[in-house]
Amino acid sequence: MDIYTYPDPVLKEIAEPVEDIDSEIKDIIDSMENLMYNNAGIGLAANQVGIPKRIIVFDINYKEKAKDLTVLINPTIVSGEDKIIYEEGCLSVPDFQGKINRKKYIKVQGLNRDGDLIDIDAEDLTAICIQHEIDHLNGVLILDHVSSLKRNIYRKKIEKLVKRNKNG
Numbered sequence: 651m652d653i654y655t656y657p658d659p660v661l662k663e664i665a666e667p668v669e670d671i672d673s674e675i676k677d678i679i680d681s682m683e684n685l686m687y688n689n690a691g692i693g694l695a696a697n698q699v700g701i702p703k704r705i706i707v708f709d710i711n712y713k714e715k716a717k718d719l720t721v722l723i724n725p726t727i728v729s730g731e732d733k734i735i736y737e738e739g740c741l742s743v744p745d746f747q748g749k750i751n752r753k754k755y756i757k758v759q760g761l762n763r764d765g766d767l768i769d770i771d772a773e774d775l776t777a778i779c780i781q782h783e784i785d786h787l788n789g790v791l792i793l794d795h796v797s798s799l800k801r802n803i804y805r806k807k808i809e810k811l812v813k814r815n816k817n818g
Contacts, residue, residue: 651681651699653689656743656791656808663702665695665787668723671765675705679721679763682707687717691741693779695786698742706783710775720770725760725784727753728769736778740792746804748796752778 654660668675678701686694686707693708704724711718730753739747756777758770772780782792793801 651685653685653694653698653741654700655741656793657805658700658742660700660702661697661742661786661791662789663697664789665697665702665704667704668761671723671761671763675703675723676763678703679705679707683719686741687712689741692775693783694741695783697786697789704787706780706787708776708779708783710779721763722758722760722768722770722780722783723763723765725758725780725787727781727784728757728759730756730777730781734774734778736775738778738782738792740782742786743792743804745807746792748792748800750778750782750792750795752781756780758784 678696682694682696682699682705685699692710692712693706696703696705706722706725707719709717709719732754733751734754735749735751737747738750754777755773758772758780760768762768793804
């Protein structure tokens, strides 16, 4: 399993709800967890690994070696308030960072890996991370939150890299 990067079309797909949390879904979650930690990420959505299912994993404290993974299946933001601007990066948009406007506080609901309904009250970086990953499930990238100028500069940079790699 690999992390898909821009401009792969799977990143723009709207993920489908998970109907049954079976062993296949749990294997996907385990693979996502390993990929996220191995790539020093704080969150990962199933779209990013080429699976358009509504699954996210996150752990904003990964650098502290005390793993505290949260799994959310079929997550929904129930409410949010206040604003925060944060410079975000993304494993699917390498070598890019952008200042993104998000809700500072959110309440989110979803299922854990056992299928139990969970509510999370999140703020600051946790809220930002959850919103970022849910964006992925809706086919939205951080590039969609920045100016068209910044987006086009990045797009052209990627096109040059792809062309250079094809020409060897």
